Amino acid sequence: MLEMTQGEPGGARTKRHKLVLPAIAGSARQARQWVCSLSLRGTPHDLESVQLLVSELVTNSVRHSGLSPDDEFELHVQIEPGRVRVEVADCGTGFDQRGRVQPSLDGGFGLFFVQEMSSRWGLDCDERTRVWFELDFGGHTAVPGENSGSTLNAPPAAV
Numbered sequence: 001m002l003e004m005t006q007g008e009p010g011g012a013r014t015k016r017h018k019l020v021l022p023a024i025a026g027s028a029r030q031a032r033q034w035v036c037s038l039s040l041r042g043t044p045h046d047l048e049s050v051q052l053l054v055s056e057l058v059t060n061s062v063r064h065s066g067l068s069p070d071d072e073f074e075l076h077v078q079i080e081p082g083r084v085r086v087e088v089a090d091c092g093t094g095f096d097q098r099g100r101v102q103p104s105l106d107g108g109f110g111l112f113f114v115q116e117m118s119s120r121w122g123l124d125c126d127e128r129t130r131v132w133f134e135l136d137f138g139g140h141t142a143v144p145g146e147n148s149g150s151t152l153n154a155p156p157a158a159v
Helices: 027-036 044-064 109-117
Strands: 002-007 015-022 072-080 083-090 120-125 129-136
Touching: 015 027, 027 044, 027 072, 044 072, 044 083, 044 109, 044 129, 109 129
Parallel strands: none
Antiparallel strands: 002 015, 015 072, 072 083, 083 129, 120 129
């Protein structure tokens, strides 16, 4: 596990954090614990939402990317006043997600939770697969449907 933290030049209030994790089931727990250590500022509901969505993205990477337990993936967290952006990047095969996510009886709730609970989310597939979400703090409540479709394949923030 490798952790890096970087502040913005000139003392700006954006903080970028990176954690490299093995593609194993225990990584979701490690990721949740690490995110808790970053001292995010928000309501308890905001912080619980971040933990849940981090767990879902990490679990999806471990289960669906095709990585072996010897492979690693990256978890990026960018913290700004009133907002957090989380991105999971792996070398998996990627997937195509268009429109709204619909869970089935067999599963598929991870991205559904991300879609419904985040302020914005998206998927970028090029040399790496990057699934990300942003959550606005300070009373923002995501309206079902407001964050689907239009932000998919949006350019990623520099993390």
